[in-house]
Amino acid sequence: xxxxxxxxxxxxxxxxxxxxxxxxxxxxxxxxxxxxxxxxxxxxxxxxxxxxxxxxxxxxxxxxxxxxxxxxxxxxxxxxxxxxxxxxxxxxxxxxxxxxxxxxxxxxxxxxxxxxxxxxxxxxxxxxxxxxxxxxxxxxxxxxxxxxxxxxxxxxxxxxxxxxxxxxxxxxxxxxxxxxxxxxxxxxxxxxxxxxxxxxxxx
Amino acid sequence: xxxxxxxxxxxxxxxxxxxxxxxxxxxxxxxxxxxxxxxxxxxxxxxxxxxxxxxxxxxxxxxxxxxxxxxxxxxxxxxxxxxxxxxxxxxxxxxxxxxxxxxxxxxxxxxxxxxxxxxxxxxxxxxxxxxxxxxxxxxxxxxxxxxxxxxxxxxxxxxxxxxxxxxxxxxxxxxxxxxxxxxxxxxxxxxxxxxxxxxxxxx
DNA sequence: GATCCGTGTGAATCCGGATTCACATTGACT
DNA sequence: AGTCAATGTGAATCCGGATTCACACGGATC
Numbered sequence: 001x002x003x004x005x006x007x008x009x010x011x012x013x014x015x016x017x018x019x020x021x022x023x024x025x026x027x028x029x030x031x032x033x034x035x036x037x038x039x040x041x042x043x044x045x046x047x048x049x050x051x052x053x054x055x056x057x058x059x060x061x062x063x064x065x066x067x068x069x070x071x072x073x074x075x076x077x078x079x080x081x082x083x084x085x086x087x088x089x090x091x092x093x094x095x096x097x098x099x100x101x102x103x104x105x106x107x108x109x110x111x112x113x114x115x116x117x118x119x120x121x122x123x124x125x126x127x128x129x130x131x132x133x134x135x136x137x138x139x140x141x142x143x144x145x146x147x148x149x150x151x152x153x154x155x156x157x158x159x160x161x162x163x164x165x166x167x168x169x170x171x172x173x174x175x176x177x178x179x180x181x182x183x184x185x186x187x188x189x190x191x192x193x194x195x196x197x198x199x200x201x202x203x
Numbered sequence: 204x205x206x207x208x209x210x211x212x213x214x215x216x217x218x219x220x221x222x223x224x225x226x227x228x229x230x231x232x233x234x235x236x237x238x239x240x241x242x243x244x245x246x247x248x249x250x251x252x253x254x255x256x257x258x259x260x261x262x263x264x265x266x267x268x269x270x271x272x273x274x275x276x277x278x279x280x281x282x283x284x285x286x287x288x289x290x291x292x293x294x295x296x297x298x299x300x301x302x303x304x305x306x307x308x309x310x311x312x313x314x315x316x317x318x319x320x321x322x323x324x325x326x327x328x329x330x331x332x333x334x335x336x337x338x339x340x341x342x343x344x345x346x347x348x349x350x351x352x353x354x355x356x357x358x359x360x361x362x363x364x365x366x367x368x369x370x371x372x373x374x375x376x377x378x379x380x381x382x383x384x385x386x387x388x389x390x391x392x393x394x395x396x397x398x399x400x401x402x403x404x405x406x
Numbered sequence: 407g408a409t410c411c412g413t414g415t416g417a418a419t420c421c422g423g424a425t426t427c428a429c430a431t432t433g434a435c436t
Numbered sequence: 437a438g439t440c441a442a443t444g445t446g447a448a449t450c451c452g453g454a455t456t457c458a459c460a461c462g463g464a465t466c
Contacts, residue, residue: 014413036454046415048456053413057454115318149404155391159366163399166365167358188358196366196399201352217443239424249445251426256443260424 015053017043022064027107031116034061058119065120069111069127072100077134086142087199091190093135094164098186101168102179109169132157139197149198160193167192218256220246225267230310234319237264261322268323272314272330275303280337289345290402294393296338297367301389304371305382312372335360342400352401363396370395 021042025034036057040047054060079092101108110116111124136157142148167189168179179185195201224245228237239260243250257263282295304311313319314327339360345351370392371382382388398404 035452040416047454048416049414051455113316115324121318149398151394152387152391155370155388156395159370159392159395162365162367162369163362164365166368167362184355185358188355189362191354192359192362192399195352195401196395198398198404201401238422243446250424251446252444254425 014043014045014049018045018050018053018060019064019067022060023068026064026110027104030106030110031061031114031120058117061117061120062123065111065123065127068107069124072097072111073127073130073134075100076131080134080138086138086145086147087194089138090135090142090193090197093138094190094193095186097164098168098189099182102182102185105169112165112169128161132161135160142197142199147199151198156197160196163192163196164189217246217248217252220248221253221256221263222267222270225263226271229267229313230307233309233313234264234317234323261320264320264323265326268314268326268330271310272326275300275314276330276333276337278303279334283337283341289341289348289350290397292341293338293345293396293400296341297393297396298389300367301371301392302385305385305388308372315368315372331364335364338363345400345402350402354401359400363399366395366399367392 018039022034022039025038025042036047036050039060040050043049050057050060054063076093076096079096080089083089083092116124132154136153139148139151139153139156139160143150143153168185221242225237225242228241228245239250239253242263243253246252253260253263257266279296279299282299283292286292286295319327335357339356342351342354342356342359342363346353346356371388
């Protein structure tokens with residue numbers, strides 16, 4: 001039975017190759033470098049082919065962002081849910097976010113603040129909102145359990161998202177300089193966040 | 204002595220008019236709406252004239268950003284220096300930043316995170332760094348005086364800048380919805396920042 | 407084997423701005 | 437008056453991409 005219908009020569013749906021190529025380009029050189037021509041070339045297809053699978057460049061990248069951000073969010077959520085206290089959940093979120101951002105700084109920057117199409121920006125905001133919601137959830141839990149002081153969970157969550165993002169990507173924004181000591185940076189940030197939500201000082 | 208040399212018919216150096224027009228456009232509709240044609244029209248000159256005073260559009264907007272951000276920074280610095288304790292200085296910075304950002308949300312967003320030319324982005328980063336330095340200074344003071352707990356002032360400053368920015372403009376990012384209760388938002392943010400640097404709870 | 411559909415091709419085209427430039431105008435200085 | 441520098445004009449031009457489209461090609465269906 002040569003060449004059965006289901007066992008085609010690993011064509012790997014072109015659509016997926018396009019998404020993969022776009023993802024790689026963003027990881028390497030950010031959104032700016034991810035022009036249609038580059039994506040097509042990297043996928044081994046012509047530029048026109050891209051439009052057989054996506055109505056526009058923006059649509060392709062919305063999908064790319066959706067996939068990446070979705071996974072990131074899931075990782076954070078799982079990290080948080082594996083913990084038993086709000087404090088350790090907060091630590092876990094920071095740790096998760098930080099370690100991944102520091103490993104792929106370019107990607108982190110692209111995801112968090114690199115200029116992009118309006119459609120892509122909208123997608124970014126959607127996920128940022130989800131990040132806030134996840135953190136707000138943790139904060140609410142901490143306040144209820146008495147681990148954290150009384151506070152407006154949504155306001156704190158917004159501030160925490162900003163703090164985490166800026167502390168990690170702010171300093172190295174687009175310029176390639178990395179943090180001197182990642183572990184220390186993360187620890188410092190965790191301490192900051194704990195204090196911010198009012199975890200009693202360990203001293 | 205009709206028409207003395209110094210009393211020209213209020214020409215108001217065209218250069219300044221261009222800067223003013225560009226500033227107004229940014230305040231109203233953000234960077235995206237500030238195209239060369241619009242700036243020129245609003246200044247009452249032709250597009251070509253812009254290039255008599257600036258080598259490029261980016262150069263014009265770098266100057267615009269420099270002026271605005273410089274003033275904002277100065278206001279924050281003065282607000283901080285008028286205080287006698289690090290805690291009140293931190294409060295004053297947050298209050299200053301917040302009240303101004305909430306009054307001109309569109310401008311705040313343009314200044315903090317709207318996509319712009321690389322040159323303009325670079326200017327933005329310069330001022331963000333200065334913001335960090337100002338706050339780091341305050342944090343250092345607080346740590347020394349014992350008002351704040353021991354911490355890495357630079358790391359905390361980066362996180363604080365992010366927290367303040369996100370808490371204020373994050374939620375309303377580009378979409379016109381404003382904060383329900385500005386005063387409450389500011390108070391909540393001040394409390395967050397105090398806790399974050401380890402000011403002993405007022406309770 | 408005729409037709410159709412899904413897919414691929416890539417040069418030509420379109421598009422939104424920024425930028426240029428040949429041509430005034432005006433005031434200053436000789 | 438004559439020259440020059442500075443400034444203004446705005447239509448024409450340029451430019452970096454995204455997007456289109458007329459033209460294949462293979463496999464499936466009838």
